[in-house]
Amino acid sequence: ETGVTQSPTHLIKTRGQQVTLRCSSQSGHNTVSWYQQALGQGPQFIFQYYREEENGRGNFPPRFSGLQFPNYSSELNVNALELDDSALYLCASSPPGLLDGYTFGSGTRLTVV
Amino acid sequence: AQTVTQSQPEMSVQEAETVTLSCTYDTSENNYYLFWYKQPPSRQMILVIRQEAYKQQNATENRFSVNFQKAAKSFSLKISDSQLGDTAMYFCAFGLTGGGNKLTFGTGTQLKVEL
Numbered sequence: 001e002t003g004v005t006q007s008p009t010h011l012i013k014t015r016g017q018q019v020t021l022r023c024s025s026q027s028g029h030n031t032v033s034w035y036q037q038a039l040g041q042g043p044q045f046i047f048q049y050y051r052e053e054e055n056g057r058g059n060f061p062p063r064f065s066g067l068q069f070p071n072y073s074s075e076l077n078v079n080a081l082e083l084d085d086s087a088l089y090l091c092a093s094s095p096p097g098l099l100d101g102y103t104f105g106s107g108t109r110l111t112v113v
Numbered sequence: 114a115q116t117v118t119q120s121q122p123e124m125s126v127q128e129a130e131t132v133t134l135s136c137t138y139d140t141s142e143n144n145y146y147l148f149w150y151k152q153p154p155s156r157q158m159i160l161v162i163r164q165e166a167y168k169q170q171n172a173t174e175n176r177f178s179v180n181f182q183k184a185a186k187s188f189s190l191k192i193s194d195s196q197l198g199d200t201a202m203y204f205c206a207f208g209l210t211g212g213g214n215k216l217t218f219g220t221g222t223q224l225k226v227e228l
Contacts, residue, residue, distance in 0.1 A: 031214065042117075042204050042218030043158070056215055088156060094214065102216070104150075104158035 002027055004093050004105035012111045013081050019110060021076040023091030026103045031055070031096050032074040034066060037088040037107070049074055050096060078110075086112045115140045115207050119219035126195045126226055133180075134190045134222045136205030146208045147181065147188045148216070153201040161203070164188065195226045 005024045013019050025032050031050045035043035045058035049068035063079040072093070078085055088107045116139045126132035138147070149161040164172045164181050171179050176196075180189045192199055205219040 033214070033216075035216075040220075042206075042220050043216075045215045045217070048214065058215065090156075090158065092158070102160065102214075106155060106157040109156075 004091055004103050006089075006091050006105035006108050008108060009106070010109045010111075012113060015081055015083060015112055017081050018077065018079045019081060021078075021089050021091075021108045021110070023074045023076070023093075023105060025072045025074070025091075025093030029093035029095055029103065030072050031094045032068055032072065033092045033094070033102075034074070034076045035090040035092065036060070037090055038084075039087070043090055046076070081112045083112050086110060115142070115145075115209075115217045117205050117207050117217050117219040119205055119222050121222045122220070123223045123225070126192075126224070128195055128197060128226055128228055130195055131191060131193045132195055132224065134192075134203050134205075134224065136188045136190070136219060138186050138188065138205070138207050140186070140207065142209055144210045146210065147179075148206040148208065149177070149179070149188075149190045150204045150206060150218075151199075151201045152204060152221070158204070162190065192224075197226050197228070200224060200226045 007022045033048040034046040037043040047057040048055045052068045065077045068074045090107045091105045092102045094102045118137045145166045147164045150158045162174045176193045178191045202221045204221045206216045208216045
């Protein structure tokens, strides 16, 4: 049983650029959630995808968008990067409706300069 | 909206000793889950223990146990026989049952286990 894998592990971007982060969900999990974890803070919910549809969104602007593919993998896209977007981005997969099934990846560390 | 508060930014404990990490939360809901996650330097969040609000019995997982006080909205984690591998950031998290399955996290407690 494979876990959640995220790519890349580290990324440096310039303010104003766009970035795409990728996540492969754990086998058997069809729900993917994305979290932003700023330095020294707890993760903040960005959004969740279930069956390729957005299924809940946190307090993040529209320049944060996502996709889920038929194989349940997912992408997080951020446009017009700002310095405050520098953070660890965590992906978590789960079966539908089961919070105890959350499996997290190791994250992508994004630095915006 | 739900909030989760962890008032201990850092704690330390001697190996083999017991330590308790505190967490309080605020919600108007009656059915929910509470979690403790561990985040070591590898960055991956690892589920330590889970508690369902409708269960009065406190959850236990080997050396880890919780003290769940629903009326007080308190959810502390007790680690017995602390080991060096327990050194990590610990996050308390709240989740509602039903659709969405969003987790609300506290700011974390950095635990250091010392020889």
